[in-house]
Amino acid sequence: MSKRFLVLQHMPWEGPGRHLIHSAKKRKVRLEIVQVWHQPIPDIRSYDGLIVLGGSPNVDQENQYHYLRIEKETIHRVLDQDKPCLGFCLGHQIMAEALGVTIGPNFCRSVGFIEGYLTRYGRSHPMFRGISRSFPLFKWHAQAVLPPLPKEIQVLVTSAECQAEAISVEGRPHVVGLQFDNQSATCSDVGQWLESDQKWLSQPPGVDTGVVLQDAKKHEALMGEQFELMFTNYIELIF
Numbered sequence: 001m002s003k004r005f006l007v008l009q010h011m012p013w014e015g016p017g018r019h020l021i022h023s024a025k026k027r028k029v030r031l032e033i034v035q036v037w038h039q040p041i042p043d044i045r046s047y048d049g050l051i052v053l054g055g056s057p058n059v060d061q062e063n064q065y066h067y068l069r070i071e072k073e074t075i076h077r078v079l080d081q082d083k084p085c086l087g088f089c090l091g092h093q094i095m096a097e098a099l100g101v102t103i104g105p106n107f108c109r110s111v112g113f114i115e116g117y118l119t120r121y122g123r124s125h126p127m128f129r130g131i132s133r134s135f136p137l138f139k140w141h142a143q144a145v146l147p148p149l150p151k152e153i154q155v156l157v158t159s160a161e162c163q164a165e166a167i168s169v170e171g172r173p174h175v176v177g178l179q180f181d182n183q184s185a186t187c188s189d190v191g192q193w194l195e196s197d198q199k200w201l202s203q204p205p206g207v208d209t210g211v212v213l214q215d216a217k218k219h220e221a222l223m224g225e226q227f228e229l230m231f232t233n234y235i236e237l238i239f
Contacts, residue, residue, distance in 0.1 A: 002028040003048040003239060008071060009035050010055025010090060013196035017184030019224050020051075023231040036067040041074050049084030049174075049238065050075070052091025054181055056200065058143050059093050059103045072098065084174040084238040089141055092177030096145050096167060099175075101153060106144035110161040111207050113138055113215035116180065122156035122166065126173055126237040130229050136219045137165060138185035140193065145179070174238045182230075185223040190216040 005024070007016055016024075016031055024031050031051070034041055044050060052075065057065040062072075075098050078085050087095040093103045116137040122128050137159060145164040149155070157166035162179055169175045184193070194201065194209045201207045 002030050003235070004030045004032060004046075005049045005051050005084075006042065006044060006047040007031045007033045007051045007053065008041065008074075008091065009033050009053050010037065010057060010065075011196075013192055014053060014055055014184075016051070016053060017181070017189050018186045019227040020183035020231065022224070023183075023228045026228065027232060027235045029235060036071055037065070041067075041070055044074055044078055044081070044083065047083075049086070050078045052085070052087040052094060054089025054091060054140065056197070057090060059090070059097050068094075079175065082172065082174075084234075085176070086234065087177040088183060089179060089181050092167070092179050093143060093145065095175070095177045096153075096164075099153060099169065100150045101167075102146045103143055104146050106142055106162055108161055109142040109203075109205065110139040110159075111141075111201070112212045113185075113219055114159055114161055116157045116159045116165050119155050119158055121154040121168070125154075125156050125168060125176075127168075127176055127230055127234045128156065129233050131226060135226055136182075136185075136223055137180035138182050138190070138216075138219075138223070139179075140181055140197075141179060145177075174234075176234065182223050182227045185216060185227070186220050187213065187216045 062068045097103050114137055115134050118133050144162050152170045154168050155164045159165050165179045167177045
């Protein structure tokens with residue numbers, strides 16, 4: 001019997017990503033997508049877990065993006081019920097805020113492909129079993145998880161551009177936030193993001209979109225294999 005995950009999508013152009021869709025299909029995981037800017041969020045109790053995608057809002061922009069209030073209530077319920085919860089980028093930040101973490105401007109805007117590094121917590125976390133200690137990340141954010149972190153929050157992945165690239169909770173490995181967007185690190189997804197988010201990308205410091213596309217092509221196959229492994233590890237962990 002397949003498992004059902006509710007997927008919260010924030011922007012028309014920022015869907016679940018081809019790597020996530022492919023990996024979920026191989027693991028017989030149904031992704032039921034809700035576009036939160038115009039669709040109501042259903043009762044989470046009928047789902048096996050929650051996936052929260054990235055998007056343009058900041059976590060504190062509830063007045064501008066009214067759906068954030070309801071979404072935060074949903075995430076709090078998921079955490080209170082101790083259901084599996086996997087957040088990407090903005091989703092990672094909203095989840096972290098619900099866990100008592102402060103979110104604010106990162107020390108740099110991080111866009112494109114960089115190297116990430118597993119911490120000692122990451123090397124022992126089931127989701128990263130079989131992943132090399134350093135691996136490529138696809139980045140698209142200016143906000144981030146800020147220190148100091150609550151003592152139960154474990155940083156799993158770090159990089160030169162962001163201290164907390166991935167987090168989990170001590171004793172709750174099924175609660176994972178990823179600041180990076182490797183689920184969408186394909187040439188087609190990256191190209192759509194570059195086209196759709198031009199206004200944000202044009203803000204200084206500038207982004208060389210040609211380099212980002214070249215890196216997407218260079219890393220697509222490897223990152224697809226690695227993401228499938230991470231997602232498989234996660235599904236095997238929770239089921």
